[in-house]
Amino acid sequence: MKEPSSDPHLAFTRQFVTALPALHGFVFSLVHDTHATDDLMQDLAERMWLKFADYDESRPFVAWGIGFARLLVMEWRRKQRRAPLPLDEATLELLAEEAAEQCQGYDERIDALRKCLGQLNDRQRAVLHLRYQEERPVKSIAQQWNRTQMAVYKMLKHVHLTLLDCISQSHPRTAP
Amino acid sequence: MNSPQHSPLDDLATKVLLDIADDAEREELARLVAASPESRRRFLDNAMLHGMLVREARAGSFAPSKGEFFRNLENAPARGARRLRHLLLPAAALVIISFLLLFLLPMKANAALDRVIDVMSQARDRTYRIEVIEAPQEPRDSSRPDRGRFPVGNFLDGAALWMRGPHEFVLSQDLPNGQKRLIGADGKESWSMRGGEEVRVSPDPARFGRAIFAKNGEIAFLDLRTQLEELKRLYQIEWLDRTSSASHKLIATRRSADQGGAREIELWFHPQTGVLEKMILRQLPRGNGGPHSIAITLVSTEALPADFFRHQHHHEPDRTVLPEP
Known part of the structure; x- marks a missing residue:
């Protein structure tokens, strides 16, 4: 529900910032590229702001935003000569429907993730730091640690699956 | 924690999401x-x-210490959402909105280029070194009478380039005969001199700069600001690297083979200041001779003498000056 406010800018900001993680999750799950997701999030914010006067307060803001995000992602995919995952449009539509459903419990899952992160050891946190905070490619991490690319990949995969299992135990319907 | 169960799909998904999957693995996952x-x-x-x-990483959740997290924030590149900021400008909520959105949404490639152009447009002294990365096997045109004995484009390796504002530059080249050639412009007129010979001066501030690569509207590397403006129109701009704390990099790829100019241009700039630190131009047009690819590297931002871009600064007062019509 849109919070009552005489200032539409402030009302939009409150709603958008609250919805941002879920919308980011939705877009990323279909685009699979961090920088492309960032660019699309800017376009999304702009489109939603321009249509904010038409927003029906009886609808959840995230669901309203996902409608825009879905169109943006489809437009983006059509322009890509080489997407990270070569999905046809019908499959992408199915994936978008499922992603929209998954976004509904996004806040709970991120809370679960934060708890699960506390169970990782220092080495596992370090690899997440290098990969996601410093945005280093797997190859670069392997060079720094004097390991093979495969070894770093396996380590990251193990961390991912450990986190997925942990989250799914907190929220039995699904992992994130 | 126990070893988790996983499936072949998990293997493939992880590889794709970490950007290490090959084409066969991407197709199999699809x-x-x-x-x-x-x-x-x-x-x-x-x-x-x-x-x-x-998202958690951007919030600093994996930083080894709080100190490092705050250092990362201090060193983080300015994140701009120019269009969004424009849209939200009139409101009292501007400060909140700008802060939140600028912090949350990283900068687009074209917005980054705008920032580089803004900085380039300011009258700030910069010294660059030119390096020829790829030279033609046999420099051509050197015998063309209309281009003189030493065509400008053929002797760029090791040349120095000083710049201030638009149409303010000096290019210094060492020629094979031991002479030094200087070409410059002070914003009002351009000039050229070689060794102890007379100084040629033109009322056209672009006259002598045009001698380098510019032909039929092609991009001239000497007027970097104009060139960068042209990049937005003629080239596809993408990020090459925006994670390094040393330099951020954009890559511009020419949209059309019919359009002149370098086929590919790499721009390295300082993450915080936006100052262009290096520019690599690959596959330059060779209608005027010259190298295939060059790099222009920032050497210094020290202030230059006020009259540095006037020809009088570079020769004795009694040197002969030949004005061109």
Whole structure:
């Protein structure tokens, strides 16, 4: 529900910032590229702001935003000569429907993730730091640690699956 | 924690999301995702986790210490959402909105280029060194009478370039005969001199700069500001690297083969100041001779003498000056 406010800018900001993680999750799950997701999030914010006067307060803001995000992602995919995952449009539509459903419990899952992160050891946190905070490619991490690319990949995969299992135990319907 | 169970789909999804999958693995994952709702759900589990980790990382959750987290924030590149900021400008909520959105949304490639152009447009002294990365096997045109004995484009390796504002530059080249050649412009007129010979001066501030690569509207590297403006129109701009704390990099690829100019241009700039530190021009047009590819590297931003871009600064007062019509 849109919070009552005489200032539409402030009302939009409150709603958008609250919805941002879920919308980011939705877009990323279909685009699979961090920088492309960032660019699309800017376009999304702009489109939603321009249509904010038409927003029906009886609808959840995230669901309203996902409608825009879905169109943006489809437009983006059509322009890509080489997407990270070569999905046809019908499959992408199915994936978008499922992603929209998954976004509904996004806040709970991120809370679960934060708890699960506390169970990782220092080495596992370090690899997440290098990969996601410093945005280093797997190859670069392997060079720094004097390991093979495969070894770093396996380590990251193990961390991912450990986190997925942990989250799914907190929220039995699904992992994130 | 116990070893988790996993499936072939998890293997492929992790590889794709970490950007280490080959084409066959990407196609196999796409096939699996298309095959069943369970596969799609599992793939989305992986993808959403990856997205959540990206966001958690930006919040500093994996920083080894709080000190490092705050250092990272201090060193983080300015994040601009120019269009969004424009849209939200009139409101009292501007400060809140700008802060939140600028912090949350990183900068687009074209917005980064705008910033580089803004900085380039300011009258700030810069000294660059030119390096020829790829020279033609046999420099051509050197015997063309209309281009003199030493065509400008053929002797760029090791040349120095000083710049201030638009149409204010000095290019210094060492020629094979031991002479030094200077070409410059002070914003009002351009000039050229070689060794102890007379100084040629033109009322056209672009006259002598045009001698280098510019032909039929092609991009001249000497007027970097104009060149950067042209980049937005004629080139596809993408990020090459925006994670390094040393330099951020953009890559511009020419949209059309019919358009002149370098086929590919790499721009390295300082993450905080936006100052252009290096520019690599690959596959330059060779209608005027010259190298295939060059790099222009920032050497210094020390202030130059006020009259540095006037020809009088570079020769004795009694040197002969030949004005061109």
